[in-house]
Structures are given as C-alpha cells and as structure tokens.
Amino acid sequence: KAGVTQTPRYLIKTRGQQVTLSCSPISGHRSVSWYQQTPGQGLQFLFEYFSETQRNKGNFPGRFSGRQFSNSRSEMNVSTLELGDSALYLCASSLSDRGFNEQFFGPGTRLTVL
Amino acid sequence: GENVEQHPSTLSVQEGDSAVIKCTYSDSASNYFPWYKQELGKRPQLIIDIRSNVGEKKDQRIAVTLNKTAKHFSLHITETQPEDSAVYFCAASKRGSGNTPLVFGKGTRLSVIA
DSSP: OOOOEEEOSEEEEOTTOOEEEEEEOOTTOOEEEEEEEETTTEEEEEEEEETTEEEEEOSOOTTEEEEEOTTSOEEEEEOSOOGGGOEEEEEEEESOSSSSOOOEEOOOEEEEEO | OOOEEEEOSEEEEETTSOEEEEEEESOTTOOEEEEEEEOTTSOOEEEEEEETTOSEEEETTEEEEEETTTTEEEEEEOSOOGGGOEEEEEEEBOOSTTOOOOEEOOOEEEEEEO
C-alpha cells in the first residue's frame, strides 16, 4: 500500500506571495491532519479534515486555510507569506477521526520564504 | 487546551546504555499517548503508543509507562544502538467522543555514541 505523499517537496517563495500544498493520504484513509514543524517548536497542529469537513483547527492566523476533496486528498493554502512561515509542513492520514487510529505522516513540504 | 512538556531536549548515551525521555500533559481528559521517532531528513514514524487504561506497554527494547495521577508518561529504550539516534516526540490527545488533535512535545534529540 502506498504511503502518504505530499507535493511539492520543496518550495521557495517571497514575502507576500501565497502557496498551496497538497497531500494524498493512504488509500482508504479519510482523515487528514496538517502540522507545521520548525526547529525548537516541534510539530504544531494546523487543522484536521474528515469527509471534507474541518474537524479541528489549531491556533494559527486566518492566512492558513485548508480543504479536503471527496477523494480524501487535502490541500492547505497560506496567503500573504511571512518570513516566519518558513517551515516543514507535514500532513498525516488516518483511517478515521475517531478511535485510536495511528496517524501516518507524509515526507513533508519544505517551504522557504525569502 | 492540552499542553505537553518534554524533557530533556537533548540526550547522549553510550551504546548499550538505557535512555529515558519524559513528558507531562495538562488535560486529564487525554487518553492516548503516542511516541514518534523522526530520523534526520525523514518523516515521523510511530514507534509505540499507550492508552490511559494501561500503565505500561513494551515492544522489544522500547517501553512506555503512564502515570495518570501525575499526568506524565515516559519512553524507555534499553540496550541502545546507533540506529536509535533520532528525534523523539511524545504526544497526547483525547480519543473517543469529542476527539482532540494530537498535541506534541518539542522533541528530544537522542544521540547514541558507539
């Protein structure tokens, strides 16, 4: 079974631009979560989607948004990029948003904002 | 909301020695505590998890203990090997009705010296 995939793997943008990141979950997984990983801050939760509905949202500004499609693929968008948005963005998929289901992480998208 | 503290931030041990990483959580409703290992340049991977109805769980050289009263849980790695070198993250969440997202500690960089 193929793992979680993310595209693109690397992105370089300038301040003020916007960016869209994509995540394809493991086949059959319907829940997708997004995390921002920065040195020293660990993984910070952005949002979680299940069946095209946002279930939970982390403490990030409204510039960060996401969505999930009917095939469970998910995208996140960051508008008006700031230098502090430079990070590794990880998505993780699980079977469901209920129960003790393991979250499987993708390889991440490394975003650099200049 | 949930807050997870993880200590130490860095840990160096001699090959063959044991390593212990400790985490505390704030939300007494949390009932799921996974541990993830992230090797350099790789995605986080689940290595072991524990639910609140269990006090200890072992998987070969890895064990996790949970003290619900004190709200802390620990990862124990025995007979460490160089391939155990990685960043380890603990996390906590509430699973079941009214799921909460995984909240991660800031990570522990473990170095196993041969």
